[in-house]
Amino acid sequence: MRDFSQSKLTAKEVKMSVDPMTYEAQFFGFTPQTCMLRIYIAFQDYLFEVMQAVEQVILKKLEGIPNCEISPVQVRKCTEKFLCFMKGRFDKLFVKMEQLFLQWILRIPPNILLPEDKSQEMHSYSEEEFQLLQKEIEQLQEKYKTELCTKQALLAELEEQKTVQAKLKQTLALFDELENVGRNHGTSDFRDSLVFLAQNSRKLQDIRDNVEKESKRLKIS
Template structure:
């Protein structure tokens, strides 16, 4: 089989010419094997009807296989010529033929330098796109963090509102003053606790 990739032909036909020829080869080869099996069965039936025939089925099979090898050799030789004809003439697209989707290249040709510049421009645009994509992902992550922070802030404000309502229910008009008063009392209690702990340690030592 041919090793030429024939990519342009594959683009036009929708399949590689080599694959097409391989399938034809396999189909013909399978048909040849089936024909030889049918011929062998006919020969065996004819021999059964002949009286005193000393030819065994094993001998018939051996002769059939030998004949099959000869036929396969002839077939491979003919198929090689047919493959060459198909790949060089029938399934071959001449160099001066362009596919419809490649007509734009003929109408707007570009030099090697222009092509390299376009390649560099494409790479730059891809780099900018990736950078913008990373920036977008970072902004989305920051936005998500802001949403979480806002939710926590709303919970804190709701807690303060609830404490202020409780203070009003118990006769405290200003929640901030109550909070300062609680903080001062908390510090006093902490100082008293520290003094008690110090006195306890002194007593243990004595």
């Protein structure tokens, strides 16, 4: 015989409310439609189990009746017919129960706020105020980006200053060495040292020029 479970409705066959009820789902942790679907399936499973138990009782009773002309197939047909009648009644009752639950019992009234949304009641904004806040946020973001670029430019300039400072230290060290050279030659003043170095440089250049001229003259002769 065919099992009663093959006559069960699937979740897709159950016509339920299409309202998402997201606020209720936020509060309960589940959608009210899912709750009602589980109730429907539980009642339906219980109805099938009862029908199977009733059928078994009828079959046992018929076994005790001598010369009984009622076959198990006839019993199953009658049981299925009665099951369809009960399902129809149950579906009509469930529609009313669904409306009651989704409209009143599992519905959060529009004037009720969840604890985590109480701040909306204290700080309510109109559409225009919200647009102004959005614009102010965008301006602050642009200002932050500008300040960030300025900060990066300042950091780059600071690194450049460090490089210049290092070169300046090298130049000062070179001047110290020049001053020490001047002192070794009897000139304690730094300006005198520079004059001394310049004079010696000219002398060396004159000597080099004379050597080059003499070398060219010798080659020609």
